[in-house]
Amino acid sequence: MTAYAIAHLxxxxxxxDEVIDxxxxxxxxxxxxxxxFLVHNSPVEVVEGAxxxxxxxxxxPGMAEARAWYASPAYQELVPLRTRHMAGDVVLVEGVAPDYDPAATAAALRAAGGAAPVAQRP
Structure with missing residues (x-):
């Protein structure tokens, strides 16, 4: 299952020069x-919220590869070049299968008595 690293910087x-490096x-x-890269240095069009x-x-290709990349010595050597100059949040998240059906997820949630509580924004 494809996994994604998403950064909000x-x-x-x-x-x-360090960021360019x-x-x-x-x-x-x-x-x-x-x-x-799927998205990099593209303008953001905000349609809801801020x-x-x-x-x-x-x-x-998967979460194992995403985790291994993030933890790799090669990437960890680069991290300070970015973090010294920009704050941000970085998450790793697994995608859904090509045949994912949100209606099936909704049905499972209904059958279980509703969704689990949603995490609140900090």
Whole structure:
């Protein structure tokens, strides 16, 4: 199942040399794990709520590869180049199967007596 690394970043001004170095080097850290960019440096069109900052979406063949990439020494060496200059949130999440049916999920939730409580925003 495809897994995604999603980052919501808050850049502080124009990218400096360290951030540019990070961008130049990140793909090489992803290649051994089958990672690729799906969204990078694209304008965000907010249609609900607020979304300050930028979004990055990476795809990996599965959660094992996404976790291994994030924990890899090659990527961890790069992380400070980004985090010293921009705050943000990064999550790893597994996608759904091609035949995913949200109506089946809703039916299962109804049968179980409703959904589990939703986590509140911090």
């Amino acid at each position: 808050y850049p502080e001004g124009r990218p400096n 990070y961008i130049e080097r990140i793909q090489a850290t992803m290649d051994p794990y089958g990672g690729r 979304w300050p900052g930028a979004v990055v979406v990476l795809a990996f």
